[in-house]
Amino acid sequence: MRLLVCGGAGFIGSNFVRLRLAEHGDEIVVLDKLTYAGRRENLEGLDVRLVHAGIEDAEAVAGALKGVDAIVNFAAETHVDRSIAEPGAFVTTHAVGTWVLLEAARERAVRYVQVSTDEVYGSIEEGSFTESSPLAPSSPYSATKAGADLLVSSYFHTYGLPALICRGSNNYGPRQYPEKLIPLMVLNALHGDTLPVYGDGMQVRNWLYVEDFARAIGHVLAHGAPGEAYNVGGPDECPNIDVVRRVIELTGADESLLEYVTDRPGHDRRYSLGSEKVRALGWEARVRFADGLEQTVAWYRDNRAWWEPIRSGDYMEYYRRQYGRALG
Ligand code: NAD
Ligand code: DAU
Numbered sequence: 001m002r003l004l005v006c007g008g009a010g011f012i013g014s015n016f017v018r019l020r021l022a023e024h025g026d027e028i029v030v031l032d033k034l035t036y037a038g039r040r041e042n043l044e045g046l047d048v049r050l051v052h053a054g055i056e057d058a059e060a061v062a063g064a065l066k067g068v069d070a071i072v073n074f075a076a077e078t079h080v081d082r083s084i085a086e087p088g089a090f091v092t093t094h095a096v097g098t099w100v101l102l103e104a105a106r107e108r109a110v111r112y113v114q115v116s117t118d119e120v121y122g123s124i125e126e127g128s129f130t131e132s133s134p135l136a137p138s139s140p141y142s143a144t145k146a147g148a149d150l151l152v153s154s155y156f157h158t159y160g161l162p163a164l165i166c167r168g169s170n171n172y173g174p175r176q177y178p179e180k181l182i183p184l185m186v187l188n189a190l191h192g193d194t195l196p197v198y199g200d201g202m203q204v205r206n207w208l209y210v211e212d213f214a215r216a217i218g219h220v221l222a223h224g225a226p227g228e229a230y231n232v233g234g235p236d237e238c239p240n241i242d243v244v245r246r247v248i249e250l251t252g253a254d255e256s257l258l259e260y261v262t263d264r265p266g267h268d269r270r271y272s273l274g275s276e277k278v279r280a281l282g283w284e285a286r287v288r289f290a291d292g293l294e295q296t297v298a299w300y301r302d303n304r305a306w307w308e309p310i311r312s313g314d315y316m317e318y319y320r321r322q323y324g325r326a327l328g
Contacts, residue, residue, distance in 0.1 A: 075093060091140075119142035120142055235287075244258060
């Protein structure tokens with residue numbers, strides 16, 4: 001296929017691009033704003049064309065879309081804590097940016113896949129969300145992602161755009177920006193920095209290895225029904241404190257680094273997705289959390305050149321603001 005992958009220089013997008021090139025030989029154009037989270041290095045050595053622009057830039061989008069069969073949109077501001085501190089960019093990218101992409105897709109009648117999140121359903125104490133569960137987002141991040149999902153659905157209902165939505169649970173794996181729980185804990189543990197656990201650490205996340213999510217998006221792109229949403233949950237759920245303790249074991253860090261800190265405002269307690277619908281398309285998660293976490297820790301150990309420039313740049317300033325202390 002000839003694909004336009006928006007946000008393809010980020011964590012999941014670049015893993016998706018790698019998988020598609022290796023397993024499908026697609027022709028790929030990446031359109032990415034290269035925010036703090038988008039990195040050219042993530043696409044190094046890959047046969048893709050990179051257009052450096054935001055999805056809200058209609059002219060750049062129209063140019064990048066020439067000759068393309070389908071759009072897969074990963075482009076987003078993705079960190080919940082940043083959305084609490086400064087929600088503006090979340091509104092622009094998720095609402096305006098998604099609208100611009102949908103208009104461009106409508107004009108050319110191309111298939112459109114919106115990459116979304118389990119957070120649009122909000123928190124669930126027991127059981128799992130299905131695709132028909134009501135949307136009840138808690139943070140500015142998830143509220144603007146839910147808004148984008150509704151806009152995508154409206155383009156199917158109103159204009160007949162062949163648009164689909166793929167909602168994933170918490171991803172982890174290589175090339176994840178270290179503001180997120182797992183890479184943050186791994187890098188802090190490797191450096192002897194404290195490991196900041198929010199609240200009581202008993203919040204539960206449903207962990208999905210990034211390659212499994214990338215493969216699921218491919219299934220939805222190829223076999224999903226227009227107008228439908230598909231949940232993609234990981235095979236294992238785990239309280240945060242257990243994730244952090246396992247990182248301590250895998251890195252050989254000292255347990256005294258663990259520190260309970262002030263909770264995230266409006267913190268969702270538990271996410272859980274039922275994935276029967278995407279399974280019916282032939283998808284199955286391949287990586288269990290225990291194995292994937294071990295591989296991920298090994299990847300960060302072996303790829304200093306990837307994260308060293310991040311730990312010495314704007315990230316240090318962000319960390320100081322967010323956690324009220326400097327990294328060592
Ligand atoms: P990421 O932050 O690593 O990457 C986001 C990418 O989008 C970056 O390359 C960034 O430069 C780009 N971007 C941001 N604003 C843009 C704009 N206006 N125009 C063009 N590009 C822009 O995020 P990720 O974790 O790879 O997430 C990718 C997608 O998957 C997001 O839509 C996110 O909501 C969704 N998602 C993430 C997870 C997760 O656990 N990380 C789980 C489910 C769904
Ligand atoms: O569920 C899918 C979502 O997963 C995606 O849509 C988001 O883009 C992605 O960022 C992620 O959101 P979370 O808020 O769940 O991920 P995060 O890595 O920020 O936090 C995971 C859990 O760990 C959460 O309960 C908060 C907690 N946490 C996080 C950080 C960064 C801590 O206890 N300490 C921390 O320092």
